[in-house]
Amino acid sequence: MPQLVSIEDLRVAFNGVPVLRGVDIALQKGEALGLVGESGSGKSVTWLAALGLLPRHARVSGSVRLEGREILGAPAAELDHVRGGRVAMIFQDPASALNPVLTIRRQLCEALALHRDLQGNAVKAEARRLLDLVGIPDAARRLEAYPHEFSGGQVQRIMIAMALAGNPDLLIADEPTTALDATIQAQILELLSTIRSELNMAMVLISHDLGVVAENCDRVAVMYAGRIVEEAPSNQLFADPVHPYAQGLIGALPPLDGPRRRLTAIPGTVPDPAHMPGGCAFAPRCALASDPCGLAAPSLAPIADDRSVACIRAESSRRALLGIAAE
């Protein structure tokens, strides 16, 4: 299958403090990948680093290839073609991503002029088509409105329209619905999945909400302290998490139906990147940790065809999985 993006051993350090400690991600065309993890786990930094959006004092190493071409450290001219063109990104706070003193038309047309060879009326027609596509009613008139005249959900729709302006192959949605109300979140997620299937666009959905990721992604990667600790198809991850941290995250989520149980909280907090424990970063909070966990950080190793886990207990888990498969 054609590989759209392949990230290998991506590392980021701020002022000598490593925050991303070797991340590998492979993304196929049209695939939806979810990235979950707590704040500071490196979900957003991974993509900001990949697209060269981090401040200059960040030390980035590794490899990021877009259809085979290395883009990490590529010249600005080439990155400008990638960013907003091949790869688009939307953020949690859409209101701050728009310029409040320019009309939506000016901002959409700017994106179109940068990434598409369109002139004159064609630009305006395309801007209207994009607004229609993301479900803004009365698009022709609303083009002349300013960002504050739209509600939070509508502004996020406009951001999605701008992201689509360059016909991207990959959309990176960084907590796109976190600031929105529940019923509006459902609208935006539905819009994203419709657009994705219509345009056959790949998507990386970054979220702290396991439910959002589970429902909208084919595959999920769980991040902890700058590394991926488990990667699996979403239905398998939530039915049968293997890494103790993934198990903890799912156990910490209160159920919406069935009997109420005491939440299984993960004790302690995320380690400080400047004082990372030796060995497995999760070991100090892990109920199943044993002596070998403190010696060396486990690497992400496959335990089944499409699943990998970074945990020394995964070996026994693999036997358990094979046992289940044999039955």
Added chain:
Amino acid sequence: MSAPLVEVAAISRSYSMRSGMFGRATAVHAVDGVSLTIARGQTLGLVGESGSGKSTTGRIVLGLEPPDRGEVRFDGKPMATPGTAAWRGQRARMQMIFQDPLGALDRRLPVATQIREPLDIHGLGTASMREERVRELLRAVELTPVHGARYPGALSGGQRQRIVLARALATKPDFLVCDEPVSALDVSIQAQVVNLLADLQAQLGLTLLFISHDLRVVRQISNIVAVMYLGRIVEIGSADDLFARPEHPYTQALVSASPAPGRRSAGRIVLSGDPPNPAARPQGCAFHPRCPRAIARCASEVPALETVGGDRQVACHLVTGAVTRDAA
């Protein structure tokens, strides 16, 4: 059963808002005829989207803001006039916890000093008793005096929320209003704080009003849950039952919009339209422009909150109308 600790009778609160410098002032009905009772030691959960009036309800119940109409009774007595000694005594028995612990703490004071502050303000105990009480409170929220000596900036989000909780408990209150207390926290930390809150409630016999947009967290901690939409309660019932069998179309949409791992979005109810503006409240049932099942009557007549069996009350013509028909 003993008398309820908190009784809220048909409170309303509106603000006047001007559009533009010379625009006409319009009334925004933030809360409109909300009645609630909370039994001692119980938790009432209040859910709804932004602008539904849940925080305003919390502020009125706590006496931070007077209602325009209606009354709040605490422990059988009406709320005292703000500023009087009786009010101060009453306020020591009820406390509030907000969403943003960093905003609720003073960054330039060690957190132990801040936990002590309510004791100083209400003049409780001698200096050494206060110090002892601070240590006791830190232990209660599973922190140590080492944490107490730190400044808020040196603590994690979960630890700060524990400090806020300790400070709220300093005066040994009977009643806590928690406004989105865990919304800013990561899932694993959220579970720690929810468990801690449940433990403290059981130990101290606290009564809680728990405000959140997160249905899962609300269900976890509440006995009774009320769903608000544009300033009114549209459905109220026992926590276990309400989300399992929601009756009001809005509650159904909310439950359906709550993503669950392991469930694909098939059959999801996606509401059209935006959450309505409290300044431009639709006629009739406020929810009818977004309701997938609205009938003509919904646009003209405001549905009243009626009992539909058991402890469930619903404000919807479709639901209460059907009950009346069944009974006939």
